[in-house]
Amino acid sequence: MSEIGKLGIVTxxxxxxxxRRKRLYVILGITLIAELAVLIILPLLMDGYPENPLVMAAMxxxxxxxxxxxxxxxxxxxxxGEFENKTGFILFTNPVRRTTLITGKYMASCIAVIILxxxxxxxxxxxLLAIYxxxxxxxxxxxxxxxxxxxxxxxxxxxxxxxSKGAMxxxxxxxxxxxxxxxxxxxxxxxxxxxxxxxxxxxxxxxxIVFGGMELIMxxxxxxxxxxxxxxxxxxxxxxxxxxxxxxxxxxxxxxxxLWISKRRQLA
Amino acid sequence: xxxxxxxxxxxxxYYNKFLALDDLCLKVAENDNVGLLGPNGAGKSTTLxxxxxxxxxxxxxxxxxGIDIARKPEQALLHIGAIIETSEFYPxxxxxxxxxxxxxxxxxxxxxxxxxxxxxIHLVGLDDWLNVKIEKFSRGMKQRLALAQTLLxxxxxxxxxxxxxxxxxxxxxxxxxxxxxxxxNKTVFFASHQLTEVAQICKQVAIIDHxxxxxxxxxxxxxxxxxxxxxxxxxxxxxxxx
Numbered sequence: 001m002s003e004i005g006k007l008g009i010v011t012x013x014x015x016x017x018x019x020r021r022k023r024l025y026v027i028l029g030i031t032l033i034a035e036l037a038v039l040i041i042l043p044l045l046m047d048g049y050p051e052n053p054l055v056m057a058a059m060x061x062x063x064x065x066x067x068x069x070x071x072x073x074x075x076x077x078x079x080x081g082e083f084e085n086k087t088g089f090i091l092f093t094n095p096v097r098r099t100t101l102i103t104g105k106y107m108a109s110c111i112a113v114i115i116l117x118x119x120x121x122x123x124x125x126x127x128l129l130a131i132y133x134x135x136x137x138x139x140x141x142x143x144x145x146x147x148x149x150x151x152x153x154x155x156x157x158x159x160x161x162x163x164s165k166g167a168m169x170x171x172x173x174x175x176x177x178x179x180x181x182x183x184x185x186x187x188x189x190x191x192x193x194x195x196x197x198x199x200x201x202x203x204x205x206x207x208x209i210v211f212g213g214m215e216l217i218m219x220x221x222x223x224x225x226x227x228x229x230x231x232x233x234x235x236x237x238x239x240x241x242x243x244x245x246x247x248x249x250x251x252x253x254x255x256x257x258x259l260w261i262s263k264r265r266q267l268a
Numbered sequence: 269x270x271x272x273x274x275x276x277x278x279x280x281x282y283y284n285k286f287l288a289l290d291d292l293c294l295k296v297a298e299n300d301n302v303g304l305l306g307p308n309g310a311g312k313s314t315t316l317x318x319x320x321x322x323x324x325x326x327x328x329x330x331x332x333x334g335i336d337i338a339r340k341p342e343q344a345l346l347h348i349g350a351i352i353e354t355s356e357f358y359p360x361x362x363x364x365x366x367x368x369x370x371x372x373x374x375x376x377x378x379x380x381x382x383x384x385x386x387x388x389i390h391l392v393g394l395d396d397w398l399n400v401k402i403e404k405f406s407r408g409m410k411q412r413l414a415l416a417q418t419l420l421x422x423x424x425x426x427x428x429x430x431x432x433x434x435x436x437x438x439x440x441x442x443x444x445x446x447x448x449x450x451x452x453n454k455t456v457f458f459a460s461h462q463l464t465e466v467a468q469i470c471k472q473v474a475i476i477d478h479x480x481x482x483x484x485x486x487x488x489x490x491x492x493x494x495x496x497x498x499x500x501x502x503x504x505x506x507x508x509x510x
Binding site: 001006009010013016017020021085086087088089090091092093094095096097266267268 | 283314317320321322323324341342343345346348350352353354355356357358360361365366369370372373374375401414417
């Protein structure tokens with residue numbers, strides 16, 4: 001059998017594992033609750049929905065958070081779990097390349113993350129259609145960037161899973177790196193007026209900023225309009241194209257590193 | 269000796285500075301059942317893990333059916349069915365699913381695969397558990413399932429590392445009977461601490477300690493020389509008390 005055929009088998013059964021675990025359904029449930037919360041609470045606080053559909057689209061964009069949580073929970077134990085739980089003693093003694101097994105796991109996690117993102121954007125589109133009768137064209141760009149962000153977070157998670165002894169460690173270190181470390185560095189660089197497009201967290205921001213940036217969102221939400229002097233510093237707007245290239249880098253390099261490390265890792 | 273199906277040549281393995289295997293040489297002929305004996309830390313599991321491609325040797329070669337496991341692991345692993353340490357499976361899958369997964373990875377499919385799954389599940393006595401999630405399985409049941417996956421593709425070589433671990437007394441007897449039966453047409457390389465278990469399954473034993481081969485002979489010869497297998501083991505591994 002060809003490695004492509006084996007890759008298909010690995011992907012199918014790894015995805016079956018995701019379906020059997022409750023994580024996928026829990027995150028889908030959280031997505032639904034988050035979107036409903038925006039749809040219910042926003043008109044109560046603002047006396048109606050924002051006039052600009054782009055502002056509402058930005059408010060309903062839960063994709064980056066979803067992609068991060070989904071990728072981390074689906075992929076944190078993908079490699080580390082085989083070593084920690086010793087399931088690798090069964091899996092790795094089969095005549096399949098380690099790289100095929102890891103790629104299959106990556107693809108299965110990708111499918112699970114895509115399902116989450118599609119679900120989030122489906123709710124967004126239905127809501128926008130119901131409220132405004134239209135879906136802004138920027139939604140498609142945001143969706144594409146979100147898929148790219150999901151893939152890059154997945155690659156980073158695979159990298160940490162490949163170097164970690166345990167699945168919990170891989171999960172925590174990925175979340176801390178993306179949400180805390182990158183977040184803090186991004187804030188500092190933004191305030192200092194320095195470029196920050198190369199940070200993965202900036203890639204997540206690009207998914208929302210594509211609807212018009214922070215200025216538009218604040219104008220749509222704050223009755224007095226405008227940023228109102230909210231940023232008393234040399235604020236550096238994100239360059240979305242560069243952020244997208246950066247995400248491609250994280251996606252490719254993270255994945256290749258995880259393959260290389262997994263191939264060399266021994267199950268002692 | 270007929271052609272060796274397991275051929276270990278000058279195998280050395282370091283874990284950092286710890287020498288686990290020290291220039292180990294061992295050949296197992298086709299259809300021989302060989303027990304690998306040695307105290308804890310002797311290098312038994314390390315040897316089996318290298319043969320299964322799970323770890324790399326520091327130097328030396330290990331071949332299965334003439335194929336170097338380090339150079340062509342996928343080809344060498346085609347001939348192997350292995351149980352290494354206590355077996356763990358994905359808890360959310362059923363035996364039918366996990367055996368289907370592993371069987372397909374080995375190129376099995378369709379009715380042939382389904383038939384093989386039912387046969388090996390019946391062989392290990394898990395018929396009623398075929399579609400139950402493995403998370404509900406006891407240690408012994410997982411070990412039975414491990415034996416089922418080992419036999420699924422009818423391999424030439426069985427590599428077994430303490431395979432009866434976790435089984436109840438009845439399970440140990442059944443396990444021994446199964447290995448004894450299927451082992452007649454296969455090469456079995458079997459690491460264990462249980463001398464009686466090894467003696468009932470294997471005709472030959474290799475005794476190792478500190479990663480070195482101390483003896484490799486038939487049990488009958490060792491019993492003749494040392495009066496019993498137990499005495500041979502204790503004397504060779506330096507633990508014999510008068």
